[in-house]
Amino acid sequence: MTAFADREGARVNGKQAPARERILVAAEELFAESGFDATPTSRIAERADVPKGLVHYYFRRKSDLLAALIKRLPDEQIDPARVVVPGDIAESLRRLVSELDARLAGSRMLSHLLWREADTHRAVRDALQDRFQHLVREVKAVIVAASEGGLAVADVDSAAGLLALAVSYRHSVARHAGDDPPDLMERELTFIADALMARPR
Amino acid sequence: MTAFADREGARVNGKQAPARERILVAAEELFAESGFDATPTSRIAERADVPKGLVHYYFRRKSDLLAALIKRLPDEQIDPARVVVPGDIAESLRRLVSELDARLAGSRMLSHLLWREADTHRAVRDALQDRFQHLVREVKAVIVAASEGGLAVADVDSAAGLLALAVSYRHSVARHAGDDPPDLMERELTFIADALMARPR
Amino acid sequence: MTAFADREGARVNGKQAPARERILVAAEELFAESGFDATPTSRIAERADVPKGLVHYYFRRKSDLLAALIKRLPDEQIDPARVVVPGDIAESLRRLVSELDARLAGSRMLSHLLWREADTHRAVRDALQDRFQHLVREVKAVIVAASEGGLAVADVDSAAGLLALAVSYRHSVARHAGDDPPDLMERELTFIADALMARPR
Amino acid sequence: MTAFADREGARVNGKQAPARERILVAAEELFAESGFDATPTSRIAERADVPKGLVHYYFRRKSDLLAALIKRLPDEQIDPARVVVPGDIAESLRRLVSELDARLAGSRMLSHLLWREADTHRAVRDALQDRFQHLVREVKAVIVAASEGGLAVADVDSAAGLLALAVSYRHSVARHAGDDPPDLMERELTFIADALMARPR
DNA sequence: AATGAATGAGACTTCATTCAT
DNA sequence: AATGAATGAAGTCTCATTCAT
Structure with missing residues (x-):
């Protein structure tokens, strides 16, 4: 590890990351900051120091830069076993959201970018749709596991859709708000959990 | 006056709308279609035929075009009396959503535009925040009126936030989906309404 | 006479000057401030309030505005009798310079403008040459009158040329200096006067 | 070296000068000919053939072109020893003027440009002031060396200022005259030299 | 006489992309 | 593999000038 401080992500344990990698990191940052169109390739080169x-x-x-960025999207599955607290939907969802937050922290900018460029670039749009569906499925799985069965499918779908929406909103568009109170998420979360609990089985 | 149909909004009962207006309409369409940055002013002129x-x-x-577009945003209040069915939250919300759909139909493109450009243009961001808060308040008012009192404030807030999110998503970002099944909205809506009804008072 | 203060020169004893005059005044100011090319006609209209x-x-x-401005150039002859102190060339020149300063004060901007635009506009160039020659002749006349004869023509020409140069420089280009110490002029002036006095006759 | 005559400065012994240099040369010519504002960059490209x-x-x-042009200003010091004829101020000045003429011949256009744009561009104004002061100092040094001491400082200052003015005028603004008779300079020059000689010591 | 909407040429500038080295 | 000079299309914006009223 050298004595020089450096761009986050531009160095990999002590050595400067390869040029290609540095370019991708720079592009991701700049696209997220200013948008795809408003980012000249020259500025990417500049920031990547190439x-x-x-x-x-x-x-x-x-x-092609955008395409490469999408391929890099983290896509790990969250293991339901790690977050589910059987019988406690609210707590399960709380832990799930926490995991999702952690997972997306590393690519928050990219997530955000997706929403912005979804219109103009089909590849982006598709990636975005996929990620959202993926998210819904994850939420659904946790609800099902936590509830130990007995919930109506339609209810689970609704609940999962709403929570996925809230999470997604928070992770991307909502970041404008600046404040982003954690309890706001908590409020919606418990509302949904309670609603599920109250449903006739 | 010709017999030819013409651009939506470009003509006002038989006469061509004033140039300024035609420019605004063209800009709104094109910004929504391709984004602000990706739309050359020359193409706006072309479409506006100026x-x-x-x-x-x-x-x-x-x-300045963007700013003018934002000022034009429809901002009518929906009268709760017109949609509220006392005692029936679900039906009330259903009617509200229907009204909102109608209201936003005229500016769907603009709504969509807002989400896309919120990052790079502060004026847009602020307008977007305002509109969302406005929407939350409308939903809240309907819920309160329909429930005839007795709901916990926190629950109303949660429910209103979630529904506003869903409506907003549908009106703007969700349009990517293409299909947009009406019952999707219905599902979330009843889930929320039922949840509220089931809450202890 | 209204209660409103107004642009210097835009009003003629209590009434707003005619529009045409206001335009000329505004153009003169702006051309001198920013140059001919850099001044849009729209800004002229704005300042003239038309x-x-x-x-x-x-x-x-x-x-045509430039041409009209040139026609308006003040062109009064300075009466040698008013400044000449017979036998005292230095004092005569001192008074002449003072008169010239006063005369040009009213059109300093225009004088300055002339130097700048002389290249690109033949009419300006010619006007500038004329004014300079006119100035040389005035200086010459004062020197001749003050010296009460006896100087060599060539010396008078040289002296007049040099002083005209200095005065001209001061009135136009030199105004950049900001400081513009009055004694600087005085120094050159006495140098020239003394030189003339010292010449063999 | 080809048989074709070519733009002055655009070729360096047979090979076309580098593009950057050709651009600077073209800009200098065009700015001097028509002024900075009136010269489109497109015409510069055209003349530079890029x-x-x-x-x-x-x-x-x-x-930035203007700034680069200013940095290129020749700024060599003239060695007083090369022009001074001890005891003969007039001849010394004559030789100095001749050297200055030669030195400035290469950048006459640029000199001229400076006077024109001094108003609107601070960098130009400053460069112009510097050059003028530099010139005054050179003249002063020659006068002092040629006179072999004994002149009053104030007289030297006046004389140097006047001659610098005349030279400067000739090199830049005066070029309008077209004819520019060499003896005109000679007349002023001897007048100044004689004046200095006649002064009491 | 006066006005301000309308016009279109053209200015500066940015930028993705190519290419010779 | 790597570079940076070179290219030209296209974008935003300004402005003198015209013209219908």
Whole structure:
């Protein structure tokens, strides 16, 4: 590990990360900060500290950068066993949200980017849809496991959809708010959990 | 007056709308279709069927167009009396959503635009926040009126927040889905209404 | 006479000056401040407080404004009798310079403008040359009158040329200096006067 | 070296000068000919025979071109020993003026440009002031050396100031005259020299 | 006489992309 | 593999000038 401080992500245990990697990191940051269109490739090169030509050497067109970024999306499955507290839906969901927060912390910017560019770039749109569906399924799985059966499918679907929406909103669009009180999430979460508990089985 | 149909909004009973108005309509459409940055002012002029210079005559900078668009946002209050069915929260919310759909139909594109550009343009971000809060308050008012009192404030807040989120999502981001099944909304709506009914008072 | 204060020169004893005059005054100021090319006619209209169309109504092309400005140049002859102190060249020149200062004070901006635009506009160039020659002749006349004859023509020409140069420089280009110490002029002036006195006759 | 005559400065012994240099030369010529504002970058590209984009590749903004031009100003000191004829101020000044003429011949246009743009561009104004002061000092040094001491400081200052003015005027603004008779300078020069000689010591 | 909407040429500038080295 | 000069299309914006009223 050198004595020089450096860009987050630009170094991998002591050595400067390879140029290609540095370019991707820089692109992700800048796209998230200013949007795809508003980010010149020259500024990406600058931030990655590589010559301008190298960006197009690795990614012939600018959109190839976006495509490469999407491929890098973290896509780990959260193991329901790690978060589920049988019989306690609220607590289970609470832990799930916490895990999701942790998982997405590393790619919050990218998540956010997705929402912005979904319109103009089909690849992005599809990736976004996939991630959302994936999220819904994860929530559903946790609810089912925590409830130990007995819930109506439609209710689970509704609940999972609403929570996924809230989480997703929080992770991407809502970050504008600045405040983002943690209890806000808590409030919705318990409301949903209680609602499920109150349903006739 | 020709017999030809024309751009939506570009004509006002037989006469071509004033140039300024045509420019705004064209800008709204194009911004929503392709995003702010990706829309050249020249294409706006083209679609509005005005010379390129006129766009900048009325709106010196491109961002002034965005600002003008935001000022035009419909902002009518929905009268709770028109949608509330006392004692029936679900039906009340159903009618409210229906009204909201109607209201936003005219500016769906603009709504969508807001979500996309919220990051880069502070004016947009603020407008977006305002609209969302406005929406939450409307939902809350309907719930309170329909429930005839007796609900916990926190529950109303949660429910209103979730429904506003769902409506908002549907009106803007969700349009990617293409299909947008009406019953999807119905499912979330009844889930929320039932949840409220089931709560201890 | 209204209670409103107004632009210097835009009012003529209590009444607002006619629009055409206000336009000329505004143009003179702005051309001198920012240069001919850098001054949009729209800003002239603005400062003159007239509608944009009126500027081109009175002066079809922008260059017509310049031409009209040149025609307005003050061109009064300074009466040698008023400044000459017979036998005292230095004092005579001192008084002349003082008169010239007073005369040009009213049109300092315009004088300055002339130097800047002389290149690009033939009419300006010619006016500038004329004014300079006029100035040389005035200086010459004062020297001749003050010296009561007996100086060599070549010396008078040289002296007049040099002083005219210094005065001209001071009135136009030199104004950049900011400081512009009065004694600086005095120094050159006495140098020239003494030189003339010391010449063999 | 080809048989074709070519733009002055655009070729360096047979090979075309580098693009960046050609751009600077073209800009200098055009700015001097028509002024800074009146010269489109497109015409600079045209004359330099480079694509339009290259001008902005090397000089992002048009004003950067002006700045670069100013840095290129020749700034060699003239060695007093080369021009001074001890005891003969007039001849010394004559030789100095001749040297100055030679030195400035290469950048006459640029000199001229400076006077024109001094108003609107601070960098130019400062450069101009510096050059003038530099010139005054050079003249002063020659006078002192040629006179072999014994002149009053104030007289030397006056004389140097006047001659610098005349030289400067000739090199820049005066070029309008077209004719520019060499003896005109000679006349002022001897007048000044004689004046100094005649002064009491 | 006066006005301000309208026009279109053209200015500066940015930028993705290519290419010779 | 890597570089940075070079290219030209396209974008935003300004402005003198015209013209219908």
